[in-house]
Amino acid sequence: MRDVLLVAAKDLRIERRSRIGTAQVLPFALLVLLLFAFALDPDRGLLEAATPGLFWVTVLFSAVLALQRNFGIEAEDGIIDALRLCGMAPSSIYFGKVLALVVQLFALEFVLVIAVAVFYNLEFNGIPLLVVISLAATLGIAATGSIYGALSARLRSRDTLLPLLMLPLLAPVLISATRGSEIALRGEVGTGWSWAALLGLFASTYLIVGAVLFSPLLEDA
Amino acid sequence: MTSHSSTAATTDLTDQGVAGGLSGTGSIGTKVIGSAALVTVALGAIYGLVISGPDQKLGNTVRIIYLHVPTVLAAYLAFVITAIGSAMYLLKRTEFWDLLASSAAEIGVLFFAVTIIDGALWGKVTWGVFWRWEPRLTTSAVLLLMYVGYLAIRALPADPRTRATRSAIVGLVAVVNIPIVHKAVDWWRGIHQGQTVLGTVDPNMAGNQLFAMYTSMIAGLLVFAWLLIHRFRVGFLMERTEDLALEEAISARRQENAGQTGQGA
Numbered sequence: 001m002r003d004v005l006l007v008a009a010k011d012l013r014i015e016r017r018s019r020i021g022t023a024q025v026l027p028f029a030l031l032v033l034l035l036f037a038f039a040l041d042p043d044r045g046l047l048e049a050a051t052p053g054l055f056w057v058t059v060l061f062s063a064v065l066a067l068q069r070n071f072g073i074e075a076e077d078g079i080i081d082a083l084r085l086c087g088m089a090p091s092s093i094y095f096g097k098v099l100a101l102v103v104q105l106f107a108l109e110f111v112l113v114i115a116v117a118v119f120y121n122l123e124f125n126g127i128p129l130l131v132v133i134s135l136a137a138t139l140g141i142a143a144t145g146s147i148y149g150a151l152s153a154r155l156r157s158r159d160t161l162l163p164l165l166m167l168p169l170l171a172p173v174l175i176s177a178t179r180g181s182e183i184a185l186r187g188e189v190g191t192g193w194s195w196a197a198l199l200g201l202f203a204s205t206y207l208i209v210g211a212v213l214f215s216p217l218l219e220d221a
Numbered sequence: 222m223t224s225h226s227s228t229a230a231t232t233d234l235t236d237q238g239v240a241g242g243l244s245g246t247g248s249i250g251t252k253v254i255g256s257a258a259l260v261t262v263a264l265g266a267i268y269g270l271v272i273s274g275p276d277q278k279l280g281n282t283v284r285i286i287y288l289h290v291p292t293v294l295a296a297y298l299a300f301v302i303t304a305i306g307s308a309m310y311l312l313k314r315t316e317f318w319d320l321l322a323s324s325a326a327e328i329g330v331l332f333f334a335v336t337i338i339d340g341a342l343w344g345k346v347t348w349g350v351f352w353r354w355e356p357r358l359t360t361s362a363v364l365l366l367m368y369v370g371y372l373a374i375r376a377l378p379a380d381p382r383t384r385a386t387r388s389a390i391v392g393l394v395a396v397v398n399i400p401i402v403h404k405a406v407d408w409w410r411g412i413h414q415g416q417t418v419l420g421t422v423d424p425n426m427a428g429n430q431l432f433a434m435y436t437s438m439i440a441g442l443l444v445f446a447w448l449l450i451h452r453f454r455v456g457f458l459m460e461r462t463e464d465l466a467l468e469e470a471i472s473a474r475r476q477e478n479a480g481q482t483g484q485g486a
Contacts, residue, residue: 144394147390147394148391148394151374151387151390151391155377157377161370161373161374161377164366164369164370164373165370165373165374165391167366168363168364168366168367168370169367169394169395169398171363171402171405172398172401172402172404172405172406175405175406175409176405179408179409194408195408198401198404198405198408201401202401205397205401206394206397209393209394209397213311213390213393213394216311216386216389216390217386217390219386220382220383220385220386220387
């Protein structure tokens with residue numbers, strides 16, 4: 001547990017000092033929200049109807065960018081090997097990376113929600129469900145992203161490979177998060193919890209898969 | 222002189238057949254499977270296209286099912302084999318499991334692409350559109366893209382152990398997602414429309430239709446097995462030729478070196 005926190009703290013410290021997330025990923029996400037407004041006429045109600053989907057698509061794209069950044073720096077400096085030399089278990093490194101990503105993505109989503117509320121004129125309903133859905137979806141993205149991020153970090157073609165691997169894998173997350181958020185925003189909370197449950201299932205499945213696979217991954221891949 | 226001797230070595234190798242006398246990927250086993258596949262494919266085609274009658278509701282479009290079900294069956298089987306091969310590779314670390322997993326994935330993608338294309342054609346005839354966000358079609362599209370990612374990782378040059386580990390991880394991560402994608406898509410589309418027709422064998426199917434169905438399913442599995450064995454052997458030979466090419470390059474350099482020292486003396 002201590003190792004998990006150490007790895008996460010290291011990642012967040014790097015982020016705080018380099019400010020790649022706040023200076024590049026976040027503005028990119030806001031830009032995408034703006035582009036959606038250009039593509040879908042805001043006056044015809046299309047934008048409002050599509051808001052949950054657009055929000056989650058933006059999160060997915062930004063998450064891929066954040067992942068490339070988070071694992072790219074590790075590979076260049078051989079940090080993962082250094083962590084293993086310190087005697088850290090691969091699963092601790094994995095959970096540390098997941099934790100750091102969850103914190104970063106959650107912060108990003110928080111800013112994006114405010115932006116959506118302002119630009120897309122969103123009214124909030126069912127906030128507890130929205131929070132649970134966001135947490136579960138973010139955990140799922142971080143759990144899968146840390147596996148594929150580490151896998152592709154040392155590859156020269158990682159910038160093109162990572163989206164190809166990540167986005168189909170996250171299809172159920174996009175579907176569940178979007179439907180769940182729609183239901184929450186309409187105020188019909190009841191059925192939304194089954195979407196939240198599916199997101200939770202996705203996240204917990206991949207947390208287990210990641211913890212198991214990280215050891216061969218760090219050794220050989 | 223040097224170039225001549227290396228050409229001689231190459232022809233020598235091809236004559237002997239690379240990898241210990243194995244000069245092709247065929248064997249008695251694959252010839253039997255291949256012949257059986259040809260016969261059942263022919264039988265399935267004759268029954269499916271000519272002898273069996275049109276469906277009461279679907280008309281002649283029912284005949285697409287005789288291709289659709291076998292290919293999707295083989296594709297799912299392929300992905301199961303990829304998953305087993307991936308898991309076994311991580312446990313045993315032998316070339317066999319790695320080659321099995323990757324060969325199956327390649328053929329699975331092929332069969333899945335065929336399934337999606339004939340599904341879309343069926344849709345054009347029946348619904349009037351190529352694509353509908355029908356749960357099975359949608360799930361298939363997502364799965365196809367996941368395994369295209371597997372092949373992309375596979376195609377990157379790397380040393381065999383690294384490549385095998387990477388693809389085994391992707392193989393396992395992908396297969397775990399299949400039931401989740403299925404559930405998500407089912408719920409999502411289930412809200413909008415009822416049961417689907419395509420992909421389910423009509424329980425009322427009987428006589429020649431049922432025979433065509435079963436024959437083509439067996440044909441699909443035989444074609445799959447035949448392709449899998451051949452793909453596996455091609456993969457095996459590719460690894461061997463890589464080793465050979467390296468050995469040959471080393472011996473060529475040695476000869477060059479020997480020639481130079483000879484001249485010097």
